[in-house]
Amino acid sequence: MLNMNNISRIYRSDTIQTHALRDFNLQVNAGEFVAVTGPSGSGKSTFLNVAGLLDSFDEGSYELDGVNIQGLGDDELSRLRNEKIGFIFQNYNLIPDFTLFDNIDMPLRYRSFNAAERKRRISNALEQVGLASRSNYLPSQLSGGQQQRVAIARALAGEPKILLADEPTGNLDSLMARQVMELLHTLNEAGSTIIMVTHDPDQARAIGRNVQVIDGQITDHSVYAPVNNNAPIEVKA
Amino acid sequence: MEMFNYYFKLSIRNLIRNRLFFILMISTLAVGVGVFLANIAIIKSMSSDPIPYKSKNIFNVSLNIWPNDTPDAELIEIMRYDDAMHLLKNNIATHTMVHYQSQVYTRDIDSTNLTRHQAVVRATTPGFFPLTDAPFAFGGSWQQDRAKQIVIGDTLNQQIFGGGNSVGKTLEIDGKPFEIVGVLKPWELKPLFYHAEDGQKFTTTDDIYAPIETAMDNEWVVNVRSSATERSDSVSDNRGKNVFFIQTFVQLDNQQQKNAMQQYIDNYSQHRQQQGEYLRANDNRLLDVNQWLKHKEVVDERMLAFALATSLFLAVCIFNASSLLLARYHSARFETGLRRAVGARMKDVFYQGLVESVLVGVCCAILALLFGWIFLQISITLFPALEHTSDIDAPLIIIGIGIALVTSFISMLYPLIRSCRTPLSTTLK
Ligand SMILES: Nc1ncnc2c1ncn2[C@@H]1O[C@H](COP(=O)(O)OP(=O)(O)OP(=O)(O)O)[C@@H](O)[C@H]1O
Ligand SMILES: [Mg+2]
Numbered sequence: 001m002l003n004m005n006n007i008s009r010i011y012r013s014d015t016i017q018t019h020a021l022r023d024f025n026l027q028v029n030a031g032e033f034v035a036v037t038g039p040s041g042s043g044k045s046t047f048l049n050v051a052g053l054l055d056s057f058d059e060g061s062y063e064l065d066g067v068n069i070q071g072l073g074d075d076e077l078s079r080l081r082n083e084k085i086g087f088i089f090q091n092y093n094l095i096p097d098f099t100l101f102d103n104i105d106m107p108l109r110y111r112s113f114n115a116a117e118r119k120r121r122i123s124n125a126l127e128q129v130g131l132a133s134r135s136n137y138l139p140s141q142l143s144g145g146q147q148q149r150v151a152i153a154r155a156l157a158g159e160p161k162i163l164l165a166d167e168p169t170g171n172l173d174s175l176m177a178r179q180v181m182e183l184l185h186t187l188n189e190a191g192s193t194i195i196m197v198t199h200d201p202d203q204a205r206a207i208g209r210n211v212q213v214i215d216g217q218i219t220d221h222s223v224y225a226p227v228n229n230n231a232p233i234e235v236k237a
Numbered sequence: 238m239e240m241f242n243y244y245f246k247l248s249i250r251n252l253i254r255n256r257l258f259f260i261l262m263i264s265t266l267a268v269g270v271g272v273f274l275a276n277i278a279i280i281k282s283m284s285s286d287p288i289p290y291k292s293k294n295i296f297n298v299s300l301n302i303w304p305n306d307t308p309d310a311e312l313i314e315i316m317r318y319d320d321a322m323h324l325l326k327n328n329i330a331t332h333t334m335v336h337y338q339s340q341v342y343t344r345d346i347d348s349t350n351l352t353r354h355q356a357v358v359r360a361t362t363p364g365f366f367p368l369t370d371a372p373f374a375f376g377g378s379w380q381q382d383r384a385k386q387i388v389i390g391d392t393l394n395q396q397i398f399g400g401g402n403s404v405g406k407t408l409e410i411d412g413k414p415f416e417i418v419g420v421l422k423p424w425e426l427k428p429l430f431y432h433a434e435d436g437q438k439f440t441t442t443d444d445i446y447a448p449i450e451t452a453m454d455n456e457w458v459v460n461v462r463s464s465a466t467e468r469s470d471s472v473s474d475n476r477g478k479n480v481f482f483i484q485t486f487v488q489l490d491n492q493q494q495k496n497a498m499q500q501y502i503d504n505y506s507q508h509r510q511q512q513g514e515y516l517r518a519n520d521n522r523l524l525d526v527n528q529w530l531k532h533k534e535v536v537d538e539r540m541l542a543f544a545l546a547t548s549l550f551l552a553v554c555i556f557n558a559s560s561l562l563l564a565r566y567h568s569a570r571f572e573t574g575l576r577r578a579v580g581a582r583m584k585d586v587f588y589q590g591l592v593e594s595v596l597v598g599v600c601c602a603i604l605a606l607l608f609g610w611i612f613l614q615i616s617i618t619l620f621p622a623l624e625h626t627s628d629i630d631a632p633l634i635i636i637g638i639g640i641a642l643v644t645s646f647i648s649m650l651y652p653l654i655r656s657c658r659t660p661l662s663t664t665l666k
Contacts, residue, residue, distance in 0.1 A: 049662035054578055056660065074583045082580020093575050093665060097254060107579035109243055154579070 001162060001193050002028040002051060007060035009046050009216075020046040021057070022216045028195060030161075033188040035204040036197045038213035044197045045166055047213060051195065052087045052164045053077050065161045082110050086155025088165035092147045094139040094154075100126065101135040104154045111158070125153035129183060145176025149183060156187070163187070165196040169203070181206070240585070241592065248593035252600075255565065262561040263601045266644060269554025270601070271608025274637050276540070276547040278609070278629045279616055282439070283536045287426040288370065291488070292526035294331075295368060295430075296498070298324060298485040300506055301520040314484055315462065318453075318476045321483040323505055325362060329497045330487035332368040335449060336361035337482050338432055339457040343445070345397050346409040354396055356444035359432075360452030360459075366419075368488050369431060371442075376404035376419035382450045388419035393444040408445075413455065415447070430526050431486055433533040449483075489523070499523060537620070555644050562597075562648035566590070570656040574664030583657050587650075594649035598642035605637050 009021040020043045028034055036044050049055035050062065053069070062069040065084050072080070081087075094103050104125055108118045126132045129149035131142075139147050148168055155163055165184070169177035181203055188194050188208075196207070204210050211218050252259050286292050299314045316324075321335040337360050342353035363378040365371065366388075379386040387408065394403055407414045421442075428438040447457075456472045461482040463469055469480045489495045502521040524532055573586050581589075609629050629637070656664060 045662070049660070052578075054661040054665070078577070078580050078582040078585075081578065087578060089665065093571075093578075095572060095575065097250075106576065109240070110576075110580045110582070110585055158580070 001030045001065055002026065002195070003063040005061045007050060007057050007062060009050060009055065009057045019216050021050065024060070024217060026211065026218060028193065030193050031191060032193055033208045034195045035207040035210045036195060036213060037199070037204050037210060042213045043216040044213050048164050048166050048195065048197055052085050053081050054087070082107055082158060084161040086158060086160035086163045088151050088155050088163065088168045090167040090170040092151040094147055094150060096139055099136050099138060100131065100150050103139065103150060104157050107154060107158050121157045125157040128156060129153040143176060144172050145179050148172065148180050152183060162193045162195065165194065167197050167199065169198070169200070240588065244589045244592040245596070247589065248596045251593060252596065258561070258565060259597065262558050263597065263604055265554050265561070266558035266601050266641060267604035267608050269551040270605035270637050270640050272547045272612050273551040274605065274609035274629050274633050275612035275616055276544050278613055278633055280536065280540055280544055282427050283540065285427055286527060287428055287430045288526060294488050294490050295526050296487050296489055296523040297529045298487060298502060299522045299524070300502060302506060302509060302514070313481070315481040316483050316485060317479060317481055318483060321485055324485050324502070327498065327501050329494055329501055331490050331494070332364040332488040333485070334362050334364035334368050335483050335485045336365060336431065337449065337459050337484070339452055339459055341410045341445070341457055343408045343410045346407045346414055354393065356393055358445045358447055358452060358457055359443040360447055360449040360457060362449055365446065368486060369426070372422040372424055374420045374422040375402040379418055379448055382448055383454065384448055385415050385451060386418045386448070387415045388421065388446040389417055390421050390442055390444050391423040392441065394420050411455065428530060428535050430530055431484070433530055433535060438533070438535050495523065555640070559644055559648040562645060563652060566649055566652040570652060570664055573653065573656055574661050578661050578665060587653060590649045590653050591646070594645040595642065598645040601641035601645065602638040605641055606634060609637065
């Protein structure tokens, strides 16, 4: 599903170069739930952004669902983002004056779905995150946990191959965080591939596979009790 | 089309959400464009060629017969009755016309209504019509010098007869009947080159065209200049006297004609000189329509200075509006980034920006045209001579819309290009 080999990402400013990722290798198979942990500034978000095609990389190769990312133009990259990836941000990134419906509708607009199909997908997605009755609410009328669930619904509506979540519970209190985590586990059990960055060791422990990023590299990979993971796990360190 | 609808709805939503901002921004630009358009409209009509296809062939004749030898004395275009009659006799020009302007009160002789209408009269000769290409709707010119016949303009025809073919009807002027032999179509000359006098350069064409002999015989009033020793008791009495009031225009279609005409007027003034008239140095001029209008200073200098000011003002308005817009699109980059992150192509984002900037540009253009029209009306009250002349015509409308669209488009494009260059992860942080 996701295959990164020797990826490096260097941020250059006038005076300093930061190796946010170096010789970064990771394989993730369909159906896996991967928790990414590591100290602050170690490159977790950079990895997830590169994986989600929100950032470029300088060296190495990256294959997503059988497509080699190298050398793709904006049209192809956008299409991959739209069809294969569902990105969940720490701060939800909902448009405040769009209703839930319109927020979830946004990615669907860039695909040739007709209105009925979009509506069907939006209702399904809202149903999956337990907010079916609120499609006309504005984000500000929801709690943080609910807003994050809307963001998850937005990611789900496109029926992506992989969900990428960067500290999805980072802004939530523990109760709301638990609801979001339960939702992600349910989705994984239903077959979604998920990579999630987290600082919470308890959350990581509950997740099938853990990888740790230190100083831009994967230095440790511990596999806890795999959940719904039939494929053999390959990890190149 | 579906995407267009979507973007259109989003743009409307944006405009409404940020209405105060957009009202300010759009008004700023619209005021600048409006003032500019109004000013250009005025200058354009002031400097326009009233008869472009033959302006090089029509000449005003100015003779040096003014009895004053001051070298810097102003060239004078009015001449005496006798001079005009001599010029009229030339068989060089394709057409020749002499004229003076008068004013009368008139009414339909058959009407029970006794109200008289004030009417501007062009006392002239039949050459007037082919020379100026005055368009006849009905009938034609009079043929006899002293015919009690007239041609009327469309406006007067509408006023008195409610339009239609009035040939054969009779107007009463100062108690006397005059038969209508011709009616003109609506006709405009901007500027009115054959009578480019102060305050009249931009008036409408005349109400009544009458034989000059008839006008003089009937004492239709005229402004004259005369030498101090000459007394003018009545209009008809002006024949044979040193009283100056007639203008002459000729149509010369080639250089030979022009040379011959110059020779003809030079011979004439020499002949007058030999008869002992007090004349200036030989300075008889044939000025074509555009030289003539320039000589009469049709474009007001104040207007040109004002044009510079309005151009600068427009520049200030454009800078202002685009800096407002730049800030606005800059702050919209979160939404742009988010759209890109969930799969919008640069093309899509660009298309959305295009729709919004066109919408803003169109609102702006509409308002600019409205402001332009208002400023034009204000200018006309300041320069009443411009009435009936200046309007914001198609090319100006296109310029106005163009400025508005380009400004909003570029202000949209620049932040978009900038934000497409930064990685999405940075935009969404
Ligand atoms: N746009 C950028 N420009 C320059 N340096 C950057 C940029 N983004 C990240 N970095 C640097 O790259 C390194 C990795 O950053 P990253 O955001 O991936 O860390 P992280 O593991 O997500 O940290 P945290 O747990 O605090 O979110 C850091 O040293 C950071 O300063
Ligand atoms: Mg991070």
